[in-house]
Amino acid sequence: MASSATTTGTIVRIHRLLRSNWITSAGAALMTLAVLGFVTVFAMHAMGGAWAGPYIGIITGLALPALFVLGMVMVPAGLFLYRKRLNERLEALADKPVSLARAVVVLTAINFAAIGTLGYTGAHYMSSVQFCGTACHAAMDPEYVAFQRSPHARVDCVACHVAPGTKGYIEAKLNGTKQLYGFLTDNYRRPIPTPVEHLVPAKDTCERCHWPEKYLGTKLKVKSHYREDESVSGFTNVLLMRTGGTRADGQTVGIHWHVNPDVTIEYVASDEKRTRIPWIRVVRKDGSEMVFTSPGASHDAPAGERRKMDCNDCHNRSAHAFDLPDAALDNALAAGLIPRDLPFVKKYAMEALTTDWTRDNAKEGIRQHLQQAYAKSGQLDETTRQKLEKAIEEVAAIWLRNVWPERKLGWNEYPDLATHVGCFRCHDGKHVTSSGHALFGPDLTASSNPSRDASCDRCHVVLSENEEDPAVLESLGLRR
Ligand code: HEC
Ligand code: HEC
Ligand code: HEC
Ligand code: HEC
Ligand code: HEC
Numbered sequence: 001m002a003s004s005a006t007t008t009g010t011i012v013r014i015h016r017l018l019r020s021n022w023i024t025s026a027g028a029a030l031m032t033l034a035v036l037g038f039v040t041v042f043a044m045h046a047m048g049g050a051w052a053g054p055y056i057g058i059i060t061g062l063a064l065p066a067l068f069v070l071g072m073v074m075v076p077a078g079l080f081l082y083r084k085r086l087n088e089r090l091e092a093l094a095d096k097p098v099s100l101a102r103a104v105v106v107l108t109a110i111n112f113a114a115i116g117t118l119g120y121t122g123a124h125y126m127s128s129v130q131f132c133g134t135a136c137h138a139a140m141d142p143e144y145v146a147f148q149r150s151p152h153a154r155v156d157c158v159a160c161h162v163a164p165g166t167k168g169y170i171e172a173k174l175n176g177t178k179q180l181y182g183f184l185t186d187n188y189r190r191p192i193p194t195p196v197e198h199l200v201p202a203k204d205t206c207e208r209c210h211w212p213e214k215y216l217g218t219k220l221k222v223k224s225h226y227r228e229d230e231s232v233s234g235f236t237n238v239l240l241m242r243t244g245g246t247r248a249d250g251q252t253v254g255i256h257w258h259v260n261p262d263v264t265i266e267y268v269a270s271d272e273k274r275t276r277i278p279w280i281r282v283v284r285k286d287g288s289e290m291v292f293t294s295p296g297a298s299h300d301a302p303a304g305e306r307r308k309m310d311c312n313d314c315h316n317r318s319a320h321a322f323d324l325p326d327a328a329l330d331n332a333l334a335a336g337l338i339p340r341d342l343p344f345v346k347k348y349a350m351e352a353l354t355t356d357w358t359r360d361n362a363k364e365g366i367r368q369h370l371q372q373a374y375a376k377s378g379q380l381d382e383t384t385r386q387k388l389e390k391a392i393e394e395v396a397a398i399w400l401r402n403v404w405p406e407r408k409l410g411w412n413e414y415p416d417l418a419t420h421v422g423c424f425r426c427h428d429g430k431h432v433t434s435s436g437h438a439l440f441g442p443d444l445t446a447s448s449n450p451s452r453d454a455s456c457d458r459c460h461v462v463l464s465e466n467e468e469d470p471a472v473l474e475s476l477g478l479r480r
Contacts, residue, residue, distance in 0.1 A: 016089055021081070030068070038114075061126055062125075132144075133147065143319075203310065217243065219241045220476075222236060224333070233468070235467060236464060242458070277426055278296075278297035316418075317416040322412075326350070328398045338394050352369040420442075
């Protein structure tokens with residue numbers, strides 16, 4: 001009986017304290033609101049409701065914790081600012097200071113628990129693919145869309161963008177806050193600049209799942225292409241990629257030689273996008289060193305960031321690959337998503353893809369462009385109409401996953417460096433050491449010249465180039 005009276009008394013006193021001034025009252029109200037809001041969302045979630053929407057996530061992950069913390073700051077701030085009034089009230093309550101102190105301790109503990117829960121949910125949410133990919137919707141839509149089609153679609157954004165450990169986490173949150181601010185004030189660069197300025201080294205991201213020494217050997221690649229002629233004629237390149245790695249005998253061979261732990265490759269680029277590389281240094285385990293420079297460049301390292309080469313200097317598009325219109329159409333034609341028996345379909349589709357649309361009118365514009373192209377050839381029968389419909393869907397889908405005019409992201413903004421474009425920044429045959437040893441590049445003499453083949457073979461054996469119906473596929477049992 002006595003103890004329940006004390007409890008009631010304490011609650012009355014706290015109530016009076018909280019109502020002693022408007023700031024404290026408002027703070028208390030905010031805290032209550034935040035907790036109620038959180039309980040509501042939690043209950044909805046427990047009953048199988050939509051936890052997943054980006055807005056629910058922003059509310060529980062950011063808005064509620066922010067409200068709660070704001071309230072928690074306002075309560076003591078009000079008490080402090082209106083301390084004179086507080087003192088008067090405290091005097092009126094002077095009889096039971098002990099239970100008041102106890103109540104404060106209990107309330108503080110509850111607050112910490114609440115902050116812990118809200119903060120944990122917030123932190124967890126802010127590391128989710130959802131938050132990264134959809135909260136800053138307009139800004140990162142292109143990366144999110146490309147990510148969902150990538151081999152890493154099930155890997156969290158933070159596994160590649162945030163270094164492990166507390167330091168990486170704090171850096172990421174500081175950087176993220178800056179980005180969020182830029183996004184909210186509509187002050188961010190379009191397109192988002194790449195290479196990413198402070199990209200976490202592959203050692204702390206990629207190499208937690210991939211083992212750089214792994215021997216990947218040689219891989220067969222069959223690449224189908226189509227012309228813009230009436231019959232949409234096809235041709236095929238067949239390559240044996242010498243991906244390599246570290247063999248059982250300890251020798252590192254092939255393309256993955258660059259990430260062999262026994263060598264360090266550093267380079268300096270003369271432009272922000274790292275398309276021009278005038279200076280390269282290779283240091284081997286035995287301490288020997290080689291410096292390659294492009295014509296006219298000094299042997300001494302030029303000013304600028306000296307970058308240590310890692311996976312991302314080639315696999316820069318491992319999670320966000322954007323297509324070129326030509327390559328995207330080739331893939332769709334090869335997969336039958338665009339019917340090849342529509343005459344000139346690649347030509348018309350190329351025209352449609354490279355016209356300036358907005359994201360709102362692209363689909364309709366592409367539809368009209370293709371329909372008009374075929375309307376010229378007279379009445380369309382029902383089967384042709386169906387095929388055309390299929391082609392329209394696919395061409396529009398290709399445009400929509402590659403072009404974001406409001407982000408200034410057009411075709412080829414983010415080229416894939418694991419191709420000639422990337423390799424030939426160094427392997428152009430023009431980078432030489434001071435003693436005249438050249439870093440190998442493609443020998444561009446006539447294709448009948450054996451020295452040309454040898455130069456190509458260091459990276460891949462070209463089994464067939466631009467052939468209509470490569471005999472090699474026949475002998476491998478892979479005829480298309
Ligand atoms: C498998 C690793 C990986 C994952 C997973 C990943 N990224 Fe990336 N991301 C990269 C790399 C590598 C780059 C570009 C590196 C460079 O060129 O500097 C990049 C670049 C970006 C860029 C800069 C613009 C651009 O296209 O270069 C944004 C924005 C981005 N990522 C957002 C995301 C979001 C959002 C997610 C999750 C939905 C995500 N990333 C998941 C590896 C990854
Ligand atoms: C969380 C683990 C994880 C991380 C981190 C990760 N990867 Fe992967 N990666 C995988 C898995 C699993 C596959 C195989 C996917 C498959 O074939 O289904 C893969 C596939 C690949 C492939 C082959 C793609 C293809 O088309 O077959 C490349 C290249 C690659 N990763 C590079 C990278 C790079 C570069 C990074 C760092 C930016 C990275 N990965 C980070 C797990 C990871
Ligand atoms: C010098 C450029 C370069 C570097 C550096 C590089 N790779 Fe690769 N990697 C390639 C190329 C080229 C291929 C072959 C791609 C193909 O088959 O089209 C490849 C293939 C792969 C594959 C797919 C193998 C298969 O058989 O499907 C994986 C996985 C991979 N690399 C991961 C990595 C990881 C992880 C790193 C960093 C430790 C790395 N690569 C560093 C160029 C590079
Ligand atoms: C930053 C410059 C740079 C880039 C980019 C680069 N490489 Fe290299 N690569 C080198 C250097 C330096 C060597 C060592 C040459 C030597 O020792 O003579 C090398 C060696 C090689 C080797 C020989 C490995 C061996 O077995 O000895 C192959 C194969 C190779 N590169 C393929 C590629 C491919 C494929 C790409 C593009 C996906 C690429 N490189 C991109 C700098 C680069
Ligand atoms: C420094 C390494 C390197 C050298 C040298 C090199 N290539 Fe390549 N090549 C690559 C890479 C990497 C790819 C990309 C493979 C892929 O698409 O996954 C490629 C792709 C190709 C393709 C397929 C293109 C497609 O999309 O169908 C052809 C054809 C080709 N190379 C021909 C040659 C010829 C011919 C030479 C010699 C004159 C040569 N390459 C020299 C690295 C090299």
